[in-house]
Amino acid sequence: MHLRSVFAALCALMLFAIPGMAQEEEAPKYKDQSPVSVYLANRNINEGVRFAVSNSLFTLYHEVGHLLVDQLDWPIIGREEDVADNFATYMLLSGKRRSFEQALKDSAFGWQLNDETYGGRRDVSDFYDEHSLDLQRAFQIVCLMVGKDRRTFAITAQEWGMSRERQNRCDDDWNQIESSISRLLAPHAGSTLETEITLTYDPPDRSMALAYKVLRDSQMLESIVEELRVGYGLPNPISVRGTMCGQPNAFYDSVEVEILFCYELIDDYFYMLDLYEARNGG
Numbered sequence: 001m002h003l004r005s006v007f008a009a010l011c012a013l014m015l016f017a018i019p020g021m022a023q024e025e026e027a028p029k030y031k032d033q034s035p036v037s038v039y040l041a042n043r044n045i046n047e048g049v050r051f052a053v054s055n056s057l058f059t060l061y062h063e064v065g066h067l068l069v070d071q072l073d074w075p076i077i078g079r080e081e082d083v084a085d086n087f088a089t090y091m092l093l094s095g096k097r098r099s100f101e102q103a104l105k106d107s108a109f110g111w112q113l114n115d116e117t118y119g120g121r122r123d124v125s126d127f128y129d130e131h132s133l134d135l136q137r138a139f140q141i142v143c144l145m146v147g148k149d150r151r152t153f154a155i156t157a158q159e160w161g162m163s164r165e166r167q168n169r170c171d172d173d174w175n176q177i178e179s180s181i182s183r184l185l186a187p188h189a190g191s192t193l194e195t196e197i198t199l200t201y202d203p204p205d206r207s208m209a210l211a212y213k214v215l216r217d218s219q220m221l222e223s224i225v226e227e228l229r230v231g232y233g234l235p236n237p238i239s240v241r242g243t244m245c246g247q248p249n250a251f252y253d254s255v256e257v258e259i260l261f262c263y264e265l266i267d268d269y270f271y272m273l274d275l276y277e278a279r280n281g282g
């Protein structure tokens, strides 16, 4: 258990104990204002909690990308892991939600911290892995952000040290991805097919109790379940499961048609941020 993780989670618990704060009275309009977007939009949210939930949300959309590739038989030319990342960025950018814009900034930073925490010395396996390098994943998020909206995200790109020339070319990157995903989603946009989706939370052990609490409070899994239920034309029943995995990760299981989200992943985001703050005297 990480000390600051405890602090951050306690802050989250206190936050949601205050009456009238961040609690929706009426059923939220999914896609426009999902529960997780309301949660992240709360100005009083603890930074560590926001960082952990934001990165978790990016990862969850990444797994949704794998699910759609599999279940809708999307054509893929290129690495599926890059496709899943681009889909996550697209989904977080396409709703014009401020809280999701911040979530993307947090996610790019999260990949930087992944590199700093676990990157170590590079070896050849980093280059034949299915995934791009952590810092490439970070810069791809930043590129799509600035490619979509120069006015809003030029400062972010500058903070990351991206040259003006590359920022300009990111327009093409965004336009290509936006056009491709829109075309893939369009046939299902009017679908009234209601997909059967089961959401399950397995009990956490004591070490993951607070990560579990933050996941439940954020309603991230509930938000995604509602988003997927209608409008994607998903033909098969889907399972979404929060669980203990023994590792900080998330998975899409094409045999079970199941997205697994590990409690250890949220805990790991707290851990990486703690280390970063310790390194930088935070």
Ligand SMILES: [Zn+2]
Pocket: 062, 066, 081, 084
């Ligand atoms: Zn993946």
